[in-house]
Amino acid sequence: MKALRLFVVAAGLVLGACSSVSVTNQWRDPSWPGPPATNVVVVGISRSDTMRRVFEDTFSQQLQAAGVQAAPSYTQIPAGTTGAIGLRDLVKSSGAQVVLVTRVERVQQKFSVTPSGPAYGGFYGWYGGAWASTPDVQQYDVVTLETSVWDPRSEKLIWTVTTQGIGRSDIPKATTELAQTLIPKLKTDGILR
Template identity: 75%
Template sequence: MKSLRLLLLTASFVLGACQTFSITNQWRDPSWAGPPANHVVVVGISRSDTMRRIFEDTFSQHLQAAGVQATPSYTQIPPGGPGAVPLRDLVKGTGAEAVLVTRVQRVEQRINVTPSGPMYGGFYGWYGGAWASTPSVTQYDVVTLETSVWDARTEKLVWTVTTQGVGSSDIPRVTTQLAETLIPRLKSDGILQ
C-alpha cells in the first residue's frame, strides 16, 4: 500500500477522458500467480470530486455487469486529502482482492492541418483553385491515461496499462469506453475473474 499511497498523494492531474481508446503500453507482473480478483475497489485520481465520483460509479457499474464486484473509493475516502489509511480500511472492510486506479498521465495539444488541393484543368483552373482552396485546421487534446491494478493481499502492482484517446468532457460516455476496452483485457490476462 506504500506505493499506492504515493500514487494517491502525488497524482495531481484532473481525471480527463477520451472518446476512443487505444492501448499504447501494457505490463503484467510475470511472477504474479493470482488468483484472479472477484472484488475490486475502483479509484479515480482527480482534483474534481464530481469527475471522480462519475468515473468510479461508471467503471464500477461496468465491472459489476461483467460479473466482478466493485466498490467506488469515494464512499470512504474524502476528496482532496491523503487517502491511504481510509483506502486500506475500505479494501480490508469490503474484502476486495484488488485495487484499480486510473489517473491522467499527460495531455498533449495537437493540431491537424489538412490541405485542400487546387483544382486542375489547365493552368488557369489550377491557379484559380489554388487561391480559392484553404486548409482545414483542427485543434484537439490527446489524453494519456494510466490504469493500474494492485493486489490487495500483497500490496504489489500486478498489471498496468496506458491508453490514449481524444479528450472529451463527457465523463460517463468515455468511462464506458475505457471500461469496454480494459475489462475484457483484464479478464483475458487473468487479473479479473
C-alpha cells in the first residue's frame, strides 16, 4: 500500500509536456524476474484534470499501437492522494502487470540569445551596422519528466527514466513523442513485451 501511495504523492505538480525528448537517466531493477508485461495501467500526475486525461489517453493509445494493453487511470480513480485504493482496484480489475507513472520533476526557464553582428565593409560600414543590429532573444522552458514503472504485486519500482525536452502546449503531440521514445526502451529492457 505504501508504494501505491507513491504513485499519487506528486499530485501537487503540473504535468508538462516536451518535444524533442531525450533520455537523461535510466535505471532498471536487475532482480525483477519479469516476465515482460502485456497489460499496463497509465497514470499521469497533474493538478489539471484535462492534462491528466489527455496524457493518459494518448500514452495508452501509443502502448496499444505497440501491441500492449493499456488503461488510463482516470477512468476509475480521482486525482490526488486519495486514489491509492482505487488504483489498487483498477490494477486488479484490468489485469495490469505493471503501472506506468509520469510526473514533472522540474521546469527550468532558459534564454537563447543569438547576436546579429554588424555588416562588414570597413569601419564606417561596421559602425553603422552595429547600431542597427539587435540580438534575437528567445525564452523557453526545459521540462524534466520522471517516468516510473511499478510492479503492483511486489509494490516495488522496477524501471525509471528521466527525460528532458522543450516545453510545449500541444499535449497530445508531446505525449506521443514521449511514448515513442520510451516504449522501445521499455521493450528492449524487458519491461514490456
